[in-house]
Amino acid sequence: xxxxxxxxxxxxxxxxTGVPLETPAMTLTETHAxxxxxxxxxxxxxxxxxxxxxxxxxxxxxxxxxxxxPLVVLxxxxxEWRFLKPTRVGDxxxxxxxxxxxxxxxxxxxxxxxxxxxxxxxxVVQSGRLTLLVAKRPAA
Amino acid sequence: xxxYPAVYFExxxxxxxxASPGRTVTEADVVIFAGLxxxxxxxxxxxxxxxxxxxxxxxxxxxxxxxxxxxxLDRVVTAQVTGPLAAVKWKFKGPIKIGDTIHVEARVTAKxxxxxxxxxxxxxxxxxxxxxxxxxxxGETDHLVGRRPA
Numbered sequence: 001x002x003x004x005x006x007x008x009x010x011x012x013x014x015x016x017t018g019v020p021l022e023t024p025a026m027t028l029t030e031t032h033a034x035x036x037x038x039x040x041x042x043x044x045x046x047x048x049x050x051x052x053x054x055x056x057x058x059x060x061x062x063x064x065x066x067x068x069x070p071l072v073v074l075x076x077x078x079x080e081w082r083f084l085k086p087t088r089v090g091d092x093x094x095x096x097x098x099x100x101x102x103x104x105x106x107x108x109x110x111x112x113x114x115x116x117x118x119x120x121x122x123x124v125v126q127s128g129r130l131t132l133l134v135a136k137r138p139a140a
Numbered sequence: 141x142x143x144y145p146a147v148y149f150e151x152x153x154x155x156x157x158x159a160s161p162g163r164t165v166t167e168a169d170v171v172i173f174a175g176l177x178x179x180x181x182x183x184x185x186x187x188x189x190x191x192x193x194x195x196x197x198x199x200x201x202x203x204x205x206x207x208x209x210x211x212x213l214d215r216v217v218t219a220q221v222t223g224p225l226a227a228v229k230w231k232f233k234g235p236i237k238i239g240d241t242i243h244v245e246a247r248v249t250a251k252x253x254x255x256x257x258x259x260x261x262x263x264x265x266x267x268x269x270x271x272x273x274x275x276x277x278x279g280e281t282d283h284l285v286g287r288r289p290a
Contacts, residue, residue: 035176039169039204040211043219052225053210057203061178073181074194076202078231078279086224128228 008069011137012109015071017099023062025094025120028087032058050087055117055126059095072135074108081128085119092120100129108135147220148288149260154251156221160212160244162271165200167238173204199235205277206230209244209268221248223283226261230279234270241271249280259284 028050036054037044045051064070087093097115111134116127174180182189183199190198206228213222236242250263262285268277 032176035172036207039172039176040207041163041215042207042211043214053203053207057173057177057179057201057207060201060203061180064178064180070181073183075183076232079228081228081230083225083227 010069010071012102012104012111012134013137014069015099015102015109015111015134017102020096020098021066021068023059023095023097024065025092026058026062027092028055028058028089030089033089048089050089050091052083052086055087055093056081058093059115059117062093062095063097071111071132073132074135075133077110077131077133079128079130081126083126085123085125087119087125091125093117093125104136105133108133110134147218149220149251149262149285150288152221152248152251152262152285154248156248158213158216158244158246160209160216160246162241162243163208163212164241165205165208165236165238167198169204169208170198170200170238173201173207177201177203179203195235195237197237199237200240202232202277205232205236205242205268209242209266209277212242213244213246213264213266217246220285221262221283222264222281223262223285225281226254226284227282228279230277232277234274234276236268236270236276240276242268242276244268254284258287260287261285 033050036051095117097113100114101112103110111132113130116124119125170184184201187198246264246266249265252261254261262283264281267275270276
């Protein structure tokens with residue numbers, strides 16, 4: 001372990017399936033939409049629209065704000081995602097996730113996470129499954 | 141209101157192909173995306189830690205690559221072809237390193253009726269290719285496209 005790696009990290013062995021985890025919430029603002037649009041050069045939407053991919057991007061950061069130690073993710077392998085309802089400036093989103101499958105590999109392990117993004121009314125606006133390659137606990 | 145003629149679901153040919161311009165992914169892109177998304181994973185933010193990793197250096201967030209390719213493709217396709225997203229299936233096949241130049245190759249692979257009347261769904265297969273010709277990301281996006289009014 002290098003000095004830059006915090007001591008409290010969760011490894012493949014620590015991952016429990018079926019345990020739901022809810023993040024804090026975050027209000028979507030004009031600033032989020034403008035920063036995202038300037039970064040991606042995506043086509044501007046109508047006034048007040050939030051780009052479709054932005055809530056998904058924000059949900060990965062929300063996942064770092066739970067009390068549990070962060071998972072040592074070696075690589076994001078892929079995902080399948082559905083966009084169920086548009087979000088708008090002023091909506092407040094949070095993410096609820098759980099591990100639905102884990103598979104040990106030679107180097108690390110594969111973790112499949114089911115994630116839903118909810119708005120302030122409790123409606124699921126986006127949801128899907130993400131596949132992550134997670135580190136195994138280093139030998140002591 | 142658009143200065144371009146309207147394109148409807150009926151007008152989009154299956155098999156149509158697009159190639160985007162390239163874009164060099166910079167350190168600034170990665171730093172801004174970390175700040176915007178709140179994803180400060182060491183993979184993207186800790187140069188010293190990453191020296192010892194299989195990648196040897198910081199890599200761009202996978203979702204940054206996804207977001208950039210969306211913008212790149214938007215520059216070469218008619219707005220309606222890549223309208224509101226209905227679904228994405230995506231694989232991150234290799235790293236995008238700081239300084240890599242990526243472009244998108246895309247093709248309309250399918251069209252089907254939408255769940256709501258007045259809308260169709262267009263499927264676009266996409267490959268994100270780096271300056272060495274390696275496919276670093278690939279997948280399919282489904283887009284809602286309005287039908288021609290009767």
